[in-house]
Amino acid sequence: DVKVTQSSRYLVKRTGEKVFLECVQDMDHENMFWYRQDPGLGLRLIYFSYDVKMKEKGDIPEGYSVSREKKERFSLILESASTNQTSMYLCASSPQPGQGNSNQPQHFGDGTRLSIL
Amino acid sequence: AQSVSQHNHHVILSEAASLELGCNYSYGGTVNLFWYVQYPGQHLQLLLKYFSGDPLVKGIKGFEAEFIKSKFSFNLRKPSVQWSDTAEYFCAVNSMNTGFQKLVFGTGTRLLVSP
DSSP: OOOEEESOSEEEEOTTOOEEEEEEESSOOSEEEEEEEETTTEEEEEEEESSTTOOEEOSOOTTEEEEEEETTEEEEEESSOOGGGOEEEEEEEEOOTTSSOTTOOOEEOOOEEEEEO | OOOEEOOOSEEEEETTOOEEEOOEEOOOSSEEEEEEEEOTTSOOEEEEEEOSSOSEEEOGGGOEEEEEGGGTEEEEEESSOOGGGOEEEEEEEEEGGGTTTOOEEOOOEEEEEEO
């Protein structure tokens, strides 16, 4: 079974801090994703990566950056946290379509509930 | 812009009632369609998916969904809900236009089933 592990379930940080959210997957998936989930807005894609050291902006990348130094790990970075970044953050992974795993769904971690004070 | 619409934001049902949650998308061309569920305190789980073939797909826990291409819809159904179906349900779509890598989610529907 695919396991996507996010390092923290709950995190409280202060405005202006640099915040790191870590995500690890154990299925050798090429694609990894960071979403934020807010009531009434569903899941919105922040960044995704389809290979090591590759990244692409999602729909709401402002205020965030990412790092993918190893295939299994995808980090989300809030360079200078602000209160409007208080949210639930979800990491997901999926295999690359067409490599014997075409059209596979994304698998999600448990989420990190981040509060910025 | 490509989008996914879930028109019901909150649904309240009694046990044994039938359920239908609407999902419409605005993509053209080839699409893959998904329903995910998030039970309280748990991670998102895949309920069912449509890639091709029979437009009526069966998922886990007695859920099914029907892909109607002419209506750009992928509604989720269950004939008789249980209290344990209380959760938030998300419709999601990816398409050939995005290389089938990016999922776009609807805003979700919170279902409350009263015993």
